[in-house]
Amino acid sequence: MDRDDIIVRTQKLTKHYRGRPALEELDLELKNGRIIGLVGPNGSGKTTLLKILAGVLADYSGTAEVLGMRPGLETKSLVSYMPDCSFLEDRMTPNDALDLFADFYSDFDRKRAYEMLLAFRLEPTQRLRDMSKGMREKVQITLIMNRAARLYLLDEPISGVDPASRQLILEGILRSYSSDSCLIISTHLIHDIEPVLDEVVFLDRGQLRLAGNAEDLRAESGGSIDQLFRSLFQAEAARNWELGAPERPGFVGRR
Amino acid sequence: MTGSFDADRPIYQQLAHRFRERIVTGYWQPGERMASVRDLALEYGVNPNTVQRALAELEREGLAIPERTSGRFITEDEVLLRSTKRQLAVEATEEWAKRLRALGLNRAEGAQLAAVVWTDNHEPNGHEPGKPDKPDKPDKGE
């Protein structure tokens, strides 16, 4: 941890979905050696931000940089991205998927990934379509976390799994994470991941609501990040409800 | 996992407290080499930087001694170990006294109660100090 690199930088990052704002002039700077919790209610722009950084969403304005580069071919070998969906073919087996990653990513540690599969008690030759949602999520985490990337982007990595598996997945994340990289976890289940976070970024309707060191935020607010989250957003949600404006942009629809 | 930490105090302080318990009870022996930051982070399910911060606290107190190349060792300073143990005991007792006072008991009643409750078979036998109270992993979640 002798270097201190800025892994992610965004300036006035803006993205609209047909007029509806998903990100609104977002300025962020994230350094290496940090596990960052990206939290906010549904529709606050978490997924959109991760998509842009991963290079699968081009139509934005403002700047987004990964290690000083615009997301593109050069950054793709440095970024390990887990989207909030099943990105593998149904007919593949975990072994097929490991082969694919080993072929395309030079930073993929196939041996360690295989061990993690076994630790997750997954059958390397079982087809993905015969697996439960949680099992498939574990396969994906195994692929994503066993790359030696500089930036990990995990979109809701624990939402679909039972508490015991959550524990395993978080362990997998901690086990694989190294200090010269930056790891962003987006979630609305802050309670479960709170102890593993260094920093927290609260997004609200595409804008930065609050960001800071997790311990400092806990000290300042005198409670957990989870409680802070609730106090930040619940009052607001209730107010919107009272105003009868549930269709306020950013609160409904797209994650 | 948060269940094992109080919400109202920084996690690194709570972690440092558990490390101290492990040291003064000999769960971590004097002179023993400590586990790596990563392993401790995994064991407690917390961020590695949080572990780092808790360890820095222990180093400042002299309970953990960093070696340039080979990690950290538990102090062999008997005096320091004894005084730390006493400090922890005092804190625990203060906590206890505070709760009894909140229940409306006075000092004599408290002492009497302690004498009654404190029987030999209540000795904390085999209790693992500073253990992260994770639930046991169930067999399979699917």
Place this chain on the structure above:
Amino acid sequence: MFSRVLKYEFAAWRRSYARFLIVIGLVFTLGCVVVALRMPIVSELALALPILAIMALPISQFVLVVVSYYRSLYGPRGYLTHTLPVPAGTLYAGKLVASMAALVVSGALMLAAIVLTTVALDLSARTAPFSTLRDALGALGRVPGLGLWIAGLGLLMLLSLFFNIISIFCAISTGSEARWQGLGIGGPVLVYVLIYVAGQLLTLGLMLTLPLGLQIDMTPVALAESGGPLSMPGLGIVSGNMLMAFWDAIREPNPLVATVGLGSFLAGPVLTAVCAWRTVRSIRCRTSLR
């Protein structure tokens, strides 16, 4: 890198198409066997099965190629495809080569199936196997130039298949960009219509402006129809004002000697090149996954 992309294209193709092929093959075999067995009525009805299988083969393959292009790039799997550290051009070339290979293979299988069906018919008619085929090939040899015409037509079909695949891929990629996103599957469809209209306009424009024409002389065919020996039309290249030739064609719909502007043949390659370029650009820097 290209070979690795190809490897995975073929692996994906194998995984998704194997079962299809087995089902079609079974239906086909069953039909042929029943036809060859000369069972009354049943055998005649059973001829529908091989014919169905022969038609289903290229159609299902074509649909599969198009659907798997869409799914692998713009469905959930697109999140993996688009984050692989592979240049957009390489990715695209891999998909194109694998798709064409799959279509050519299914075309070859279709030809083989046709041959096998004639054999089954031979068996049912108690003639020697392959006799129908032999007769057909014999007829080919008797008409001068027919073999060349068939080869030319085959090549033309292959080319137009290639152009079509490229324009469909272009429609899918471009139609999935942010600007069309609200339309869902309507985006690609709309872009395909636009490409089609552009292609027609380009064909007309080039046909009328390029001063080169293909002259088709139908006299030998007309002679054959009135009892002369079988023959194919004569071909020749002429230069001249194609606007005039076009005008003549409109006035006289069935001339013996017609001239078609050669520019129209240029439209395909030009449009295809533009489509391919646009698709790669779309994959490289305009992808917007939902």
